[in-house]
Amino acid sequence: MIVVIDGEDVNLTLALGRDERFVVQTLATDKDRVERGRQAIQRAGCYGRVSAIRFDGLRLPYTDNLVNLVVVAEGSSVGGDNLALDELLRVLTPLGTAYIRIPTDDAGDTSAWNQQLAETLRGLGGAHVESMDLDTPWLKITKAWPKQIDEWTHFLHGPDGNPVAQDSIVGPPRHYQWIAGPTWAQSHESDTNLRCLVTGRGRLYFIVNETPTSLAGPESPPDKWFLQARDAFNGTLLWKRPIKDWGWRQWKPSWFTPRPGVIPLNLDKRLVAAGEKLYVTLGFRAPVSEVDGRTGEILRTFAGTERTSEILHLDDSLILTVLQDDQAVIKRISLADGQIIWQSEKSYAGTTVDYYRFTARGGNVEPAKVDPTLDLAAHGNTVALIDGDSIVGLDLYTGRQRWRSAFPLVKADFNAGRINTQKKLWNGAMIVTDEVVVHASPNQLAAFSATTGQILWQHRKSTCSTSGTSGRTSLSSMAWSGPGVPSWSKKNSKGAEAVVSGRSV
Secondary structure (H helix, E strand, O other): OEEEEOOOOOHHHHHHHOOOOOOEEEEEOOHHHHHHHHHHHHHHOOEOOEEEEEOOOOOOOOOOOOEEEEEEOOHHHEOOOOEOHHHHHHHEEEEEEEEEEOOOOOOOOOHHHHHHHHHHHHHHOOEEEEEEEOOOEEEEEEEOOOOOOOOOOEOOEOOOOOOOOOOOOOOOOOOOOOOOOOOOOOOOOOOOOEEEEEEEOOEEEEEEEOOOOOOOOOOOOOOOEEEEEEEOOOOOEEEEEEEOOOOHHHHOOOOOOOOOOOOOOOHHHHEEEEOOEEEEEOOOOOOEEEEEOOOOOEEEEOOOOOOEEEEEEEOOEEEEEEEEOOEEEEEEEEOOOOOEEEEOOOOEOOEOEOOOOOEEOOEEOOOOOOOOEOOOEEEOOEEEEEEOOEEEEEEOOOOOEEEEEEOOOOHHHOOHHHOOOOOOOEOOOEEEOOOEEEEEOOOEEEEEEOOOOOEEEEEEOOOOOOOOOOOOEEEOOOEEEOOOOOEEEEEOOOOOEEEEEOOOO
């Protein structure tokens, strides 16, 4: 989103508006200038995406953190009794940019204005300033990324599986920042239209189905899945790339899914953001590709990663779950040269246990073949995974299996949610720190030493009331388990428990 302020020549606005990815608005205090701008925009045939409005010269008519680029064509309109610099920074998105034409005095000197601007910006903080000599002198101001805003780069925040952001800005919603489609999902009885949502560098990345919402069912037209990027602060569509071989026809025989079944397991772990790059499988059985987060261009595809089902990014490398027949191996890929650093010495059975069904009141659907998931998580020197009834720890740097420990399931786990688990672990929470690996079954929470696999503590917990799954657990120096009831269970590293009352927000 681009804003041009007090531009006498509307050609700049029109030039910026030629790129259909941009939404451009020009602001002016003079009514006649606004009218001339509107007429020029209409003649150019781009009115709507490009527009002109009048403002009071003091307050920009936008919510906070909305505009990517502001061009101030007349620097004299900034500062003093005019538009304040902090107002300019208010509307800029983090990493957004403002260009200000530097005003000169009668002798053509810009130093006085530069000094005043520098002092003001030093007082505001949070911006980088540099001078640019084009046809006339300009200042480029880049708004810094606030330390209070975190990124959510993996399905569960980071590769460690701990679904808690280091963010002090996020909170209960107060207003809409922006709204974009699709407004409606295709059908709540079938697969969700939106998958794999992550963030990076001020962008939202996700996989979405754009098939018309009114056409669900076995005879519906083929799905239209896309990998898309939107600006996280204003919702502008930046790019989209079609994904083939994706959707219910690839992973099950029927479009209908008895609730609350979600298969394939851990499908949302197929997309990861890392700086300006994305790592994704551009198809259900496709290898991992590296995508430019700014343009959507495929930069490279990693050989030997076909049938990847989980992706983690850690220490300039990818850690992948790669299916082999009815089991899976773990591969670590160097991002420096794209080569395989190591592959696990053995394959693992993982688990297929989750709360999905192929029978429903009044009828059944044909069962689908469910691929195993390892519920992969990694941090420090440890890669943790599920294998049948056990938790396994691998060495991050060599791939060697360091330990294997049976999870202390309780009898209530064997048939939780009326699912026959065959005494295998549930797909669900797996969290890794430098010292501890935590996993949760529907009725049991346990911590293992990340170095030796020894059980450090275990504790019964409540089954999630809305599904039979193990739910999610967050970890810092304490472990918090959300049991789906209005209370939280808090444990320290020795397993001592305190109950803290909670409430729904």
